[in-house]
Amino acid sequence: MSVTLKDIATYAGVSVSSVSLVLNGKGSQRRISERLTIKILEAAKLLGYQPNMLARNLRKGSTNTIGFVISDISNAFFIKLARFVEFEALKHGYKVFIVGSDENDSRCLDAIDTFLNFQMDGLIIASTQGIEHKIKELSDRKVSMVLIDRYFPKIDTNYVVMNNWQASFDAVDYLIKKGKRRIATFEYNTVFHHMNERMDGYRAALKSNGIRYDKRLVRKVPFINITDEMMADYIKEFVEEQQIDAIYFQTNRSAIPGIKKLFEFGYEVPNRVAVICFDDNEFFEVLNPPITSLIQPIKEIGVECIRILIDDIKNKRVGSKKSKSVYSAGMIERASC
Structure with a gap:
């Protein structure tokens, strides 16, 4: 059972109002003596009093x-x-x-x-x-x-x-400046505006560089719960059937399983498939080769x-x-x- 102001007052032999003033730091303002203040504080400590900070803050x-x-x-x-x-x-x-x-x-x-x-x-x-x-x-x-x-x-x-649109534009434009033309990505099945902006930036970068948008290089995936099996199928299709030369991963959710499959299948990065990812991850630094990433000023x-x-x-x-x-x-x- 928690210790109350009344418990402290009874133990110290003072009024509840005196205890309240002292514990709220107002003792000196109300002319409570130093001796009585010490007595109340010692009683509170001895009894293990813990103030109800929520109630105190609500009052103010x-x-x-x-x-x-x-x-x-x-x-x-x-x-x-x-x-x-x-x-x-x-x-x-x-x-x-x-x-x-x-x-x-x-x-x-x-x-x-x-x-x-x-x-x-x-x-x-x-x-x-x-x-x-x-x-x-x-x-x-x-x-x-x-x-x-x-x-x-x-x-x-x-x-x-x-600025998700600009970030995606910059990522894809960077790949194109590196000589890449068949750049795959994963579009998310979501109503989130920021993810739609990333997809719009991808399309805009292609258009700005005279590359036609190719829906065969885009696969729609769930915003959450992307499975290894799903990613394995899409990575194989991109590389072996669509002959992509780069992948832009729009989140770590697709990047981590996607990069894993690239390595598992022996697709050489970056010679066969270049990779760039929105948002960095410590995991990307230790890979061979390490992954180029967009970084957010967290x-x-x-x-x-x-x-x-x-x-x-x-x-x-x-x-x-x-x-x-x-x-x-x-x-x-x-x-x-």
Whole structure:
């Protein structure tokens, strides 16, 4: 059973109001003597008193907490992002509580509702595909939030994302400048705007370089649960039937099993098939050859996300313009192209 203010008051032989003032740091303001203050503090320590921080913060109208819903807690990008978000939030006196949704709508909705029930000051959400209605509801309720990595164009809300179109354009254009013409990719079966942007950037780079889009060099795959068998069939088809000379992997989800199959089947990289991937992975550095990758400025994204959210929490302004930050990808050139 938790120790109450009344327990401390009874033990110290003082009033409950005196205990409350001392434990809330207001004893000196109310002329409580140093001797009595020490007596109350010693009693609290001896009894093992633990303050209810949630109740205390609610009384002052803030919990100094942020809820962060991560779509895939096994994804290296989100693991690194969470670390930078948490570190930056601590600088401003906020604690971050992180929940993974595993790209599941129900789990994402449950996490959001749990955070709201705990009166968290703001939310950071890497949304799943089917929760646009919830994001609209949060926006209408003026909940302080920032969407990260993914956003819904029809909803006016804060977000921090990548310029996915330009990143894809640059990746494919890079391959073409290396002399590649038959560049395969995997399109995702998803409603996510950022993935559609990546596909549009792929098409635009081909067109800009006078190469006709060839649907035989594109295979649609699930956004999650890409199987080894599926990837094996597509990689063989691309290389042996379509005679591709490069693959642009739009996520690590396709890149890791895809690269694995390239090596398993003995397709020489980059002489037979050049490879480039959106988003780097430590795994890519140790391969032979190491994989050329687009890189996201993860630290900057995390810092910007917290900046926007805390500004929204502290300076809510009716009708104020939402913050929409878009970052450009860099590239690490390795030996796979």
